[in-house]
Amino acid sequence: MNWAAIVGSAVATYLTRSLPFALTMRPRLPAAASRYFEALPVAIIAALVGPAVVAPGGALTHGAEPLAAAAVVAMVVWRRSLLAGVIAGVAAVALLRLV
């Protein structure tokens, strides 16, 4: 029955989103832990990127995505602009996939 699965999945997903916000205790973090948490956001976002670049659609990339990713990095380092990077990346991947 799909409805039980849908409602159950909704509850499970909400729990993963809300638990850290629900806890009100405010632990005093040791220096090592705060350095870990400082690095956490970048690590998560980079971890989202990895599969999309190496295995788009679940299969090994033909090379378009890693090259386009390099183009994004170069463009953002050069222009310091998110939008410039996105335009470069989309254009690069569209062209490279034609090859």
Add this chain to the structure above:
Amino acid sequence: MERTKDRDAARLAMGEGWPVLGTTIVVGTTFGVVARQAGLEPLEIAAMSLLVFAGAAEFVMVRLFTEGAAAPLVIATVLFFNLRHLLMATSLRPHFMRFTLTRRLAAAFFVTDESFAMATRHFRRGGTSLAYYVTFAVALFVLWNLSTLAGIALGNTIGEPRRFGIDFAITATFIGIVVLAVRRPADVAVAVVAGAIAGALALAGASTIAVITAGALAPALALLARK
């Protein structure tokens, strides 16, 4: 004063977020089409986007439904797939704790890969207004649901979005956010290692746990680096 700041933050969120929001429309429409073609009822598909609201997990659910998977298996898979939200909410938490529990619990519903990444960028450059997150996250929710409905209505094949590279806009945005967030050499190491671990796990077929594993392991590198 506070209100002007909120309005500016909201405008900034739309100004910076539109490539991601535009991609969301394409992916959401694709989701509606794919789910409809897989034989799911329109009401079920709409409920998935409305209640679960997790793009990648919703595609996985469609595949599991077509394979006739039992509800507990579907729920467990979705749970593992979305465990990464625990990390994201933990990371966002300090910026939200000055708000009431009710507001925090409402904000939590809208935590997605995209809203987390955009909000992180805003907070990292010193932004304090919650309006940036709320504006972007709610816009994403509305567009995701509207485009799901559009996909259900279309029901049959639309153009393959991959061919035009539109699907890459979200990935490119994330890459840009990481590059702009780098402050020390250690940040580069953490980002590269996180991306590599997650990519390797996805290739090995462990995509449900790729992001949570890589996201939790890679920051340990920051402990090795000298300040």
